[in-house]
Amino acid sequence: MPFTSSDIGRIAKLARLALTEPQRTCMLEQLHGFFDIVEQMNAVDTTGIEPLAHPTAVIDQVSLRLRPDQVSESNQREVNQQSAPAVERGLFLVPRVIE
């Protein structure tokens, strides 16, 4: 089992989650049980096996498409910002980052 109590803090920080101490304890316990099952994967020999990202690539070649780099949508600033928590003069407001 790779997960330790200090990992929980490190991962929560990476994931931008603020966990309380009881939440950390509970999560550690739950993840312990989970990673016991995940460890089953170690026993599988995957030498020479390519990872599968798009499932149908197992039968057919799936290539990522590119589309022409051209404007396809009109400017919809107002509707796009209607669900934003804080907007002023068409700009998203965030806490001050640079003093």
Next chain:
Amino acid sequence: MKELHQLGVAELAAAIANKKTSAVEAAQLLLARARQHQALGAYLAFNEDATLAQARAADVRIAAGERGPLLGVALAHKDIFVTTDFPTTAGSKMLAGYQSPFNATVVQRLTDAGAVTLGKLSCDEFAMGGSNENSAFGAVLNPWDASRVPGGSSGGSAAAVAARLVPAATGTDTGGSIRQPASFTGITGIKPTYGRCSRYGLVAFASSLDQAGPMARSAADCAALLSAMAGPDIDRDATSLDHPAENYSAALLTPREGTSATQPLKGLRIGLPAEFFGAGCTPDVLAAVRGALTEYEKLGATLVDISLPRTELSIPVYYVIAPAEASSNLSRFDGVKFGHRAAQYNDLADMYQKTRSEGFGPEVQRRIMIGTFVLSHGYYDAYYLQAQKIRRLIAQDFQQAFTQCDVIAGPVAPTVAWKIGEKSDDPLANYLADIYTLSTSLAGLPGMSVPAGFGAGAMPVGLQLVGNYFKEGELLHTAHAFQLATDWHTRAPQGFWQ
């Protein structure tokens, strides 16, 4: 004459086309019925004005002589599809009140076909869960027994269709989220081949697994919806497959070669994976599934023993890949561009953390943690990459199996619907209950749940049918033949037929 709410998709379309009712009348009646049964918790949002405007537009098209399999038919959408006429929450506090500037492609295609949207249906938060208890807006009750879960994550869709609140609904399936709730509520649902339906406008959970599909009371009704939903969306979904849409309703009616009226499935080889029929499955579920297979033999199919040797491994593989993709997809929820923002914070980093901890529920936070960990430096190869490699082996196992059979059959889930609260404190128990649906999702294959009888507590049991890539037509045909010979799919939960 049946009452309006008792009609399926095809019956309602015919009643509207023949002027026995109108799209407006049907929408009004079903909206009233949905409100009357709000205690089920299936619906999250209505917009009566928008619904009736859509219904009036359908009636105008019908008056002008237009006909179509979905014209005027009332539907409802899982609240994971974004819609302009209704708020979209994905079952999360994070998106409470979110108003999308556009419609999901699947929603737009159904609307263009003349379907009338009644409202949005509850789901597990960001489609993460198998009981609908992970919704930030309350649990959904199973209409067959209000003390039990309806399954998930498309639990609102399943409950609404089973309770005759709506003839059909959309769902999404990432690891079983259409098939398992369909099984738990005695309805029919199909998850198509990955990439068959556009993911544009589907709030992303795990992008290499998410797939939309219909949930209805019969395979025939699913076929009508899927014909409108599927097809390429090349410019808007990078993983949408460039494979033309099909008329699945026609596929239902096309007889298989060399068959007869009494043996419509003669020559069909149904593969039974040994791993799906072991001790992990409860006897009541196995009995119902075996009963359905006996019926299939009467219809001319032959049963073949097969093996999917990595079935158990599909649990860790799925629960590494799906949270990895989720942790990446959900990083967009930062309290800036849309959604919840914490009221009090010190600086930007503090705002991110408080916003996300307040906005996401416990299961979503757990999966973000798992995903962030398996993608983090030093662990990526051992977990994420290893899971993606085993994923290929699992997909290859299916291709090997399909050399011996045409369709694979087995249970959808090891048990019938469990009691509300029974597993809510035990995430691992929930993950293990997904054992029969995960491998199909990892392989990206089409899968269905077809009502096959009843098990413990007189709760519905679904038969899972899995086909090879793009064989949705064959799957629906196989399910339809069964439904012509049986009446499990016509059963309604007590108190919800009238």
